[in-house]
Amino acid sequence: MCRSRRWATGWRECAPAVAGRGRMPVMGAYQREYDRAANDPEGFWADAAQALDWTRPPRRILDATRAPFTRWFPDAELNTCANALDRHVAAGRGDALALIYDSPVTDTVRRFTFAELTDEVARAAGALAALGVGRGDRVIIYLPMIPAAVVSMLACARLGAVHSVVFGGFAAAELAARMDDAQAKVVVSASCGIEPTRLVAYKPILDEAIALAAHAPAATLIVQRDRQRCSMVAGRDHDWDAALAAAAPHPPVPVAATDPLYILYTSGTTGRPKGIVRDNGGHGVALTWSMGTIYGVRAGDVMWAASDVGWAVGHSYAVYAPLLAGAATVLYEGKPVGTPDAGAFWRVVAEHGVNVLFTAPTAIRAIKKEDPAGALVRGYDRSSLRALFLAGERLDPATYDWAVATLGIPVIDNYWQTETGWPICANPIGLEPLPTRAGSPTVPMPGYDVRVLDPAGQPVPAGTEGAICLRLPLPPGTLPTLWEDDDRYVASYLSAFDGYYLTGDGGYVDADGYLFVLGRTDDVINVAGHRLSTGSMEAVLAAHPAVAECAVVGVADALKGQVPRGLVVVKTGVEIGPDALAAELVARVRAEIGPVAAFQRVDVVAALPKTRSGKILRRTMREIADGRSPAVPPTIEDATVLDALRPVLTAAP
Template sequence: KLAGALGASGITKGDRVIIYMPMIPQTIVAMLACARIGAIHSVVFGGFAANELAVRIDDATPKAILSASCGIEPGRVIAYKPLVDAAIELATHKPETVVVYQREQLTAELQEGRDFEWDAFQNGAEPAPCVPVEGNHPAYILYTSGTTGAPKGVIRPTAGHLVALHWSMKNIYNVDPGEVFWAASDLGWVVGHSYICYGPLIHGNTSILFEGKPVGTPDAGTFWRVISEHNVRSFFTAPTAFRAIKREDPEGKFKAKYDLNCLRVLYLAGERADPDTIHWAKNLLNVPVIDHWWQTETGWTIAGNPMGIEPLPVKIGSPSVAMPGYDIQILDETGNPLPPNTLGAIAVKLPLPPGTFPSLWNA
């Protein structure tokens, strides 16, 4: 129905829609509604500063922005609508439509003629049929800081992305259809796109959507409560989350309150996984702790441990082996390959495998 409402407002295949929302089901609904009609969504991390949002508005030139009245952080509520209004004021491009999901914690003021309340926007709309797209049609644009300059819009090709994600759910994360997978990340990041929204859904897994933190919502046992209550089989998060839990509960006392026999494996990515954190997590949970490496540009694992094919021995500091289609090389300062056990710059030789980015938006 949201897809139908977007279509009725004039959004068609190839048009861009910015989604500036918190970790609530409506955010995934917004992503899927765009995908249904071939619109290209660009999810911006909820709470990002107005000037950062304005840069993305000018680059993506969206016809609409889908937002919420607020996000919830430990101990505070963050108003989103004033940030959206300020961003549109700063931006040269002016989106035609702003749709706001009003949350009970805060009601946003709407600008007549441009802004619509979430349910009212959908009133009278007919459900939209799926719009066929070409295999390389951009499913989304996701902005990454990269290493230099302004944010860069990574494009994700639709067909290759779905093929790679479907393959990875079993072969890397070792979940079967019907099982529960939890990536404790945010929909504003690549992990949220790949492994909260699209990956689990295309593979037939239940996905956990969690608006909270590893500590403080309400305590350092939150992850264990969610895993236990929802029978999570495979869990993916960043080392930072485990460092925060370890700081608050170094002896793991909260874990003793919950039955975690359902959990088979823990995956870490997003930053360096230090040996102390890996050992602490393994001793606490008594499951394999698997480090793996990928980034916004690739959308799925570059190097990892294929737990669903053949679990490899865990070597601290190594993400194991290259995944299919990745030719990883170590180069010297002049770009020439180096022999094994030599320090150098890591590179992935073209062509990249399916699902990775073909280019940048407006590059």
């Protein structure tokens, strides 16, 4: 395991131990804020809530009468879109920059002021309202990284409707499942997405998904792109440009702070997808607070979260948080490399005066692979860039070291999840920059009580590995439940340890309170920052008529963090060549889950290693594939099966 400890200058003495978390350093402003949030959470978040405009200000801050289903600001009312846009215009900042669209794949740059973006969003809200969308209705957004993606998200918020953004890499079956679960009234999509070397036809995928869905949407809004236009279904499909041109601007609709703002489905789920719910009030308060405190971004700054809006980072820090703070946000339709080269990120930073860049370690690894000496980095003026934040997967020390040495600015890991919506642990540079340590996302943020527990639910000593958990109640901005499934919310997150939220990650806290995250404890793997379930891939493999049983494990990859590897056992009597079967299985996963899974290798094996109770030893196989030498579990049914698999698992890709 990684036990890398990087001491920085300026480290100070430590306070007495905090139970289960090791010692917390005496850190001035950070420690005062952390302690205040822990000792007086209602007072702390009541003060934070004053940064927003409320149509009915909160008088009650926390409602715990239905614990564990706690609710923040239960008696308050607001509109998230009005807080992200209208209030800045009303404050005289209508001419300030709000959105920068930079698309190297179409050689396009567009800039929107707050006034211009407000007008565009108001007309989009009017277009959706004309299609019957109102408060509480659900809208699926299936778009590439174009302005319509941001506009349609904010337009839904303006109406009090609930949006659910689906990443464009997902296949028709995944899209249909989300349509059915959300019972979407309208889908907003585009004719195509544009990649560096190809076009991705979105509309045929959408048409197939609608045909598969049991609850088909009544209407669609389609952005026709010049590179590839699509055919339209009369009476169902509506042109985006024409609809907005004909629409009357719609005013913001006040909603309860506890009303849902969006549903974000965790990727690669099997069966009914798991819809993370984000409320309006807690979301707005937490994100606004995080911008100044964690990221050091304030009104007039430029923030670039280089994440697709289909993911949690894209929701929180490419759309809502910068606009709530009055900052400009960059929407980038391109890649870290290949559009046109590994200097693409630094060009965007230089041309748009980016102050804070937030991306995934995978992007930095890709840039490092193509430009190891940093020659392209030095070719651009990066003087505006104050910090690089990295999240979405584990930040390995080698990538951290390269970024620090090459950029010469703070490189800050931060740890959070789709479920939490904002960082659990980070370095709060806007409040008090702390010493960093390679391999650690630094310390818990105010509002989060992070504990590392043993299997019995007891806090473990500092430096001891265990399950990373969050003591309830969770702070504002985190999920209050799953979409229409309270029971599944409890079963998935709250049932393992009484009084705790289970992150599903394992790790340890060192003697000074720094968290080290070592990896997932369930079947979710991280492919280039995308959380994907190996269980969903196994379901696809198992559906093949030649497959008797299978397993998918996430294997460490220098570029993507992890990639899935499939192992299948063929049914007796089935005659199919291993190469032909592997090709069919890879094609099936690509068709049913999407190319985002990066599923490229399947090995046909004689048997899978199991415990005597029949559990497949996935973790053991993963550790062998990663080059480690795990202890053979004493419960293994037949150790010779594992021995036979070692050459397969350790073979070069």
